[in-house]
Amino acid sequence: MGIYVGQSIAGESGEGKGRAGGGMGPISHPSTGLDRFHQNIRRAGMGFRTILVHVDTGPSAPKRLKLSADLAARFEAHLVGLYVRRPFQAPAFTDAGPAMDSLYRTYESAVQADEAAAMAAFGTTGPLKAWRVADGPAEQVVAAHARYADLVIVGQAEPDAAAEATPPDLAEAVAMAGERPTLIVPHIGAAKPPGRTVMLCWNGTREAARAATGALPFLKKADKVVILLVDPEDEPGGAGVHVAAWLARHGVTAVVKRDTAGGADIGEIILSRAADQDADLIVMGLYGHSRMREWVMGGASRTLLASMTVPLLVAH
Structure with a gap:
């Protein structure tokens, strides 16, 4: 899929400098829901060791980031923040040349500003925090990075489409990819820490x-x-x-x-x-x-x- 990770901060060992890098015996009745539990027991039994949170600059992002940090502390988990750079989309009527160059410079400046704001909101200090930046369709990128986590945290679509910093169907697309359990945080945030x-x-x-x-x-x-x-x-x-x-x-x-x-x-x-x-x-x-x-x-x-x-x- 050609995902490029631009940065990695706070020590993601084994992933390089910024690149993303058992059986339970026979099941007697594989059609029953209870039997399906046992197929994944070992995978879930150790708890959340790595939590991936999607970071953007939407109005609900700070609430999602606070919840993510609280959960990482509760589970003593490594918290990875992932920012996805939105792709450049040139207007169909624009010809190549100075006009296109100007549009791209404007796009690049805006993306860099958003990226800096997202990284500042996430914060990168601490031995159990890491920062990733990737290019590509947000749904595909987040789903791909989910493979390296135990839990993925994304946000509910913003009620104001104009404030949406990512595709409005990101949460369901990531969850439907089925890579890892997905925690969807309401755009209003959580009144209290989830899981009690x-x-x-x-x-x-x-x-x-x-x-x-x-x-x-x-x-x-x-x-x-x-x-x-x-x-x-x-x-x-x-x-x-x-x-x-x-x-x-x-x-x-x-x-x-x-x-x-x-x-x-x-x-x-x-x-x-x-x-x-x-x-x-x-x-x-x-x-x-x-x-x-x-x-x-x-x-x-x-x-x-x-x-x-x-x-x-x-x-x-």
Whole structure:
């Protein structure tokens, strides 16, 4: 993909000067969501050692950066800030020559100013902080760098399109790439640090299993974990109990809540139940598909991405 990392600060060993650089035995019922948990147990069991946060100059960036720093401190993780330089786009009517040169100089000056502002906001002091700069489409660049992290933090789309410093669908594109668990921070920020009261949305799918497994470090540190099932298809006491038992083996005590949609938007139900439980983090699978290079999200996913009031940890 030709990603070039322009800078690396605060010691990313093994990556060079600025360049980005087990089996569990047979599964008896690979179609069940619980079995999918065990495929990723070892990957999630050690916690977050590297956290990647996307840095831009949008109005919500400072809140996202503060949350990222708080989480890195809580998990004693290496925090990597990634700034993606927006590509130069010349107007179609502009001919090559002095006019094009002038446009490019203006672009380069603006990008350098944005980069400097982003780096200053992130801060680069400290033994567990590193800074990366890359060129390319933001969705592809962040997804590629996610492969070298345990958790990726991005922001919800800004409500004011004019203030958007990155593509408005960056969060869902990175999450749908499925490289690592993705924590999406609301543009309003978080009223309190996420992960003390966690709502885990469960429907037995692969996406839900990946999200739950990716959230294990949060779940292990949580004071309260609620497993929410909306219109569960299994018999009473089925999947919810199995998930709670799996979590218990990791030292996580969880309560199971079952609800019915009754024709209502499931995303709205999730947000309502999260408010009832005073949840500060929602964990769920993300559903959608690509159409003409744009992501078409499922109903609940679309609702939460648009209306989230607390951070959302998702996986595809």
